[in-house]
Amino acid sequence: MISNRNIAYKITINFLILFFKTILFSNQEYSQYFVTRIPTQEKIVFLTFDDGPGPWTKEVLEILNKHNIKSTFFVLGELVKYRKDLLKQIYSQGHEIGIHCYEHKNFYQLQKKQSLNEVKQELIFQIEQSIKEVYDSIGIKPRYLRMPYGYYRSWMDEYLKKYNLTVINWCFGFDWQNITSAEMADKYCKNLQPGGIYLFHDGGQNRKKTVESLKIFIEYAIKNNYKFGNLKEFIK
Ligand SMILES: [Zn+2]
Secondary structure, eight states: OOOHHHHHHHHHHHHHHHHHHHHHHTTOOOOTTEESBOOOOSSEEEEEEEEESSTTHHHHHHHHHHTTOOOEEEEOHHHHTTOHHHHHHHHHTTOEEEEOOSSOOOHHHHHHHSOHHHHHHHHHHHHHHHHHHHHHHHSOOOOEEOOGGGOOOGGGHHHHHHTTOEEEOOSEEOTTSSSOHHHHHHHHHHTOOTTBEEEEESSSSOOHHHHHHHHHHHHHHHHTTOEEOOGGGTOO
């Protein structure tokens, strides 16, 4: 027999769980088109690089090659236009190519000044132009999008579906901070976790410290029996 007291207790507990879930997640948007980590307990992590192709891309490629790691590069269409050979090199080495828009536009700022319809038109332009540049240089249509500054809103789902894209954000990224490469590496190492997607940069500015911390992070992950995965095996 289940007593009334038990039922009241269960209802209270369920209410409390719902209450805290609402508070915790009310500011986050969830969607099948939006990923920040791969749900797994396996010791596998994913490296991603933004803002290239740029002057630091070759050094990054060398490090990845040395450890036979396949990663994802989120490239800017306006740079691909002038660095087709570099994009070809990234792709020929087995890395995935995602788009980071055509220009490095800040949609957080844009949405403050423009109507939603104008912002949507801008998104369409950025997506179509960057897909075009990638397609013109390596003949593939990218499947992944990372917006500048990690922008994402659920209204984008309609366009993500239309262009067959998934937004890939990150669970940890810290290489734009004004700290030493050792401090930078330490932050990444402390945030090593199964299924983690890590953000680094191979363009935008001097990335010497990124390159140094990337080397340390990779070696730390390997020493801790982690493998480096390829996103396309997990996100179809
Ligand atoms: Zn960026």
